[in-house]
Amino acid sequence: MKALLLSICLIISSLSSFSQEYYAIEGVVTDQQGQPLQGIDVYVEGINKGTATNRNGCFKLMSLSPRAYRLKVSGIGYVAHEEVISLPEQSQLLTITLKESLYELPEIVISRETLTGGSQFLSDVPGAAHYLSAKQLDKFAYSDINRILRNIPGINIQEEEGFGLRPNIGMRGSGVERSSKITLMEDGILAAPAPYTAPAAYYFPTVGRMQGVEVRKGSSQIKYGPYTTGGAINFLSTAIPQQLFAKVNIMGGNYGRRVAHAAIGQSFEHGGFVFETYQNSATGFKELDNGGPTGFVAQDYLAKVRINTSADARVYQALTFKIAQATGDADETYLGLTESDFAVNPFRRYAASQVDNIKTNHKQYMLKYNIIPSDHIDVSISAYRNEFSRNWYKLERIRFDASPFRPVSDVLEDPNTFANEFSILTGATSPSPNALLVRNNNRVYLSQGVQSLAGFNFTSGEMEHDIELGLRYHFDEEDRYQADDNYAMNNGVLQLSSKGAPGSESNRITNAKAFAAYLQYNFQWGKLHALPGLRYEKIDLQREDFGKTDPLRTGAALVKSANATDVWIPGIGFEYALGTFAKAFAGVHRGFAPPGIAESAEPEKSINYELGARINRAGLNLQSVLFFNDYQNLLGSDLAAAGGGGTGDQFNAGEAIIYGAEFELNYLAAFPNKNGFTFPLVLAYTFTNGEFGSSFAATNEDWGSVSSGDQLPYLSNHQLTANAGVDHRLFNVNISTKYVGAMRATPGTGNIAANDLIDANFVIDVSGSYKISKAVSAFVSVTNLTDQVYIVARRPAGVRPAMPRTFLLGIKANL
Secondary structure (H helix, E strand, O other): HHHHHHHHHOOOOOOOOOOOOOEEEEEEEEEEOOOEOOOOEEEEEOOEEEEEEEOOOOEEEEEEOOOOOEEEOOHHHHHHHHEEOOOOOOOOEEEOOOEEEEOOOOHHHHHHHHOOOOOOHHHHHHOOOEOHHHHHHHHHOOOHHHHHOOOOEEEEEEEOOOHHHHHHEOOOOOHHHHHHOOEEEOOEEEOOOOOOEOOOOOOOOOOOHHEEEEEEHHHHHHHHHHOOEEEEEEEEEEEEEEEEOEEEEEEOOOOOEEEEEEEEEEEEEOOOEEEEEEEEEEEEOOOOOOOOOOOOOEEEEEEEEEEEOOOOOEEEEEEEEEEEEEEEOOOOEEEEEEEHHHHHOOOOOHHHOOEEEEEEEEEEEEEEEEEEEEEEEEEEEEEEEEEEEEEEEEEEEEEOOOOOOEEEEHHHHOOOOOOOHHHHOOOOOOOOOEEEEEEEEEEEEEEEEEEEEEEEEEEEOOOOEEEEEEEEEOOOOOOOEEEEEEEEOOOOEEEEEEEEOOOOOOEEEEEEEEEEEEEEEEEEOOOOEEEEEEEEEEEEEEEEOOOOOOOHHHOOEEEEEEEEEEEEEEEEEEEEEEEOOOOEEEEEEEEEOOOOOOOOOOEEEEEEEEEEEEEOOOEEEEEEEEEEEEEEEOEEOOOOHHHOOOOOEEEEEOOOEEEEEEEEEEEEEEEOOOOOOOOEEEEEEEEEEEEEOOOOOOHHHHHHHEEEOOOOOOOOOEEEEEEEEEEEOOOOEEEEEEEOOOOOOOOOOOOHHHHHEEOOOOEEEEEEEEOOOOOOEEEEEEOOOOOOOOEOOOOOEEEEEOOEEEEEEEEEOOO
16 A cells, blocks of 8 residues: 555656756655555744645655755644655655554553554454544544544433533443443543442543543453443543644634633653643523523643653653543533423523532542563553542422422423422422522542553464453542522522531442452454453442431441442454455453442343444445343432432342444545545444333332333434545535434333423534644534524433534644
8 A cells, every 4th residue: 555655646746846856855644554644744844844745645845955854744643753854865755654642652552551552453353442533533623522422333322411511321222321331431540430339420531632532342341341231431631742742722602612722742762741721611501590600611631741761671661640630610400491491492491490500620640650571561550549529509309388399300290280389490489488409419539449451462373362461459439418408489589598507418428349350362363363351340339328417427327238249251252354354243241230339239230242344445444233232130220310319329120132233434535636635424323222121110210110121211223423524635624413313211112202202303513624824723613503402301300402503613723
């Protein structure tokens, strides 16, 4: 491929330079698979002369006098390259290969510590795997993870507040509630606030500052527990660059949207650093009765520092320290609308939610040591600590007079029966001074541990072997110290009537101690690639409930509970090369999820199968997968976000079957005589069907009474994403479309009742950028171009709208 590209570049160069005499630097830029890279910046330092590669990866810098020049080559998502070129002594026809800036450490470490190894190793994974590069993420500059992940098949999403601040993500029907059934990581470290104790992710990594997103599903992801049924997501934070790099993105839009993203970093012979901040805010698109704030402010800061030996040292060693903080302040609520009010104004917010607000603070620390003592051995050891606090002050219950409080969800489901309570929700003066109960959901989380990873690779004849051993000791904790305040409604204004004592509503500490180990053997012999693995999880959970009458936690009314489990999780995946470009793969593994603290709850267990094929050749990447998940025990969760009571406890839901198909196509079209244009095309389709195999009465209000054969809620049978674009070295235009089929809000069979229906929706986003100079581009994007109005959820209380049409425009500078 590289020889062919050089020939093309040489022919073009010869035609353009016929009968002219001057010196030039020319060549071709490719990725590590030999594919041409378009739009890569190539310039000569110090003389203000530069260009960008065309669709064949070719470049040419002309009219250069005979002397030495420093050539610099750079592009989004790739490690910058530079070299000194001497004219006319040195050959001027160059072949330059750029590496993805996936990680700041050697290649063997990249493939070991990441889920996919980037696009370079993606086709070698014996199972469903996906990687979104920095260049792909940059096209729309999304800060909403929901819109990013819709490009990957097999992922199920329930939108919530429109900005993607608290996403609900599942994989292959695993359940979407607060992303509690997937393994969520940042840089290979567990990222949920308390992954074992309370996995509901009220914190989610700030996706706007990430330079890559990786997803693994099927048997190939048992390495990344504890949740092995659906899959794993790993967010790759900005890597320490190999040379001086700085970026500043400033954008603004409607609904008071403001985004600022800045980073600077550099590497030296024995170290490097990167400092970064991402600021995101909006005044909100919902309209609070009588006015008031409905927006958010999110601020994120990150720093990485690395010291290392020389790259050519006999024993390479590196020590990397990472520290980050993310704070949030959002005037967000769980209170939705009645169906009739949604029809009048879908963006209305009732007066009773005017004091609802969530404040969050997340801190993360990570210290990682890497050593490569030989070409066959590599070891990494990481110590990590995540601290997270959140206080969601939000309306829980309501009453008209001295009658018992009722959940607001009951009122919105039947506003006629509860007409008096509903009138207070919408601002009518309450006869009782204690008409509205607002809960101070104050919780503090801790997640810390040490994990190590060792790899040993060798060859024997035509066979390649790679043995990997991982160990992790982990501790996490959730501390609930909550209180209920009472309010009166006075002509649309909430007035505090009594303040609850801290710890008087929920006053407990739950923790988990977990030891995990896995052994994985990566074997390749000719066309056959096998990946057997075995994971072990031992989990001990304990709870101390001090009760509502002991805020000082003296232990006078202490109630202790515990649960424990240990499990072996085997899996094996196979991949077979069908030819130069095509491969088939298959796998089977045990799915597992921890049971939580409830003594009656058993671990979630399933046997999962997948069968697929992929094609990778010049400009074309295609993958198709069939999957079948057979649950012996499905776990449900009592989450307030899912319409439950908010205890966070899990319960047994018995047998279930989920099956489906995934299809993914990435195609880059480049036609002759099109002046350097390329046309990227992406298709992602998912079919999923899930049904309960047992009958039971769920402890969460969202599921209610379930019968065998009922369909799983919030699981669409059909999802389709289609993206197309036009790329040129000076500009690009992109369009992204998403279709999500209808789904039901509660378990059931047959036609979906109107009050249980989440309608199908079709949304179009567009974006574009124009290169003003070598370093600066103008950017614009519009989400929900046609301003579609649709319901995204009927939980936890009332119907909730999708984000309306929004725009964002600004400047991106990469220096």
